[in-house]
Amino acid sequence: MTHKFPVHVYYEDTDLAGIVYYANYLKFIERARTEWVRDLGVDQVKLKEDEGVVFAVRRVEADYLTPARFDDDLVVETALEAMTGVRIVLTQEVKRGEDLLFSAQVTLVALTPTGHPARLPAVLRRNLH
Known part of the structure; x- marks a missing residue:
């Protein structure tokens, strides 16, 4: 299952050359992950309150292939x-x-409020199978 999240490039997303500043791709994919989790039926605020579990990025391996530019309409695909x-x-x-601009492999971990590893929430495991 591939989740798709639309992103429009605003002036504030770009550098002096009018291309998307490299760090903004990380923001784009973060927003897409948030919506992916929401679409899986997981309320992250409730999850933190009820089970004390939060998600953190452990690793990102990113490839910048072709620049996006001001006013582009993009799609972030998450799988x-x-x-x-x-x-x-x-x-x-x-x-x-159809043009691939940026690709990343992202590792997320579940953590307790004290930063220790936690089991992935059952609702997430169930909805991913």
């Missing part, structure tokens, strides 16, 4: 690559039409 009891590995791609 599950792997899942363990405490970890999720995702592939996230930013595309303009």
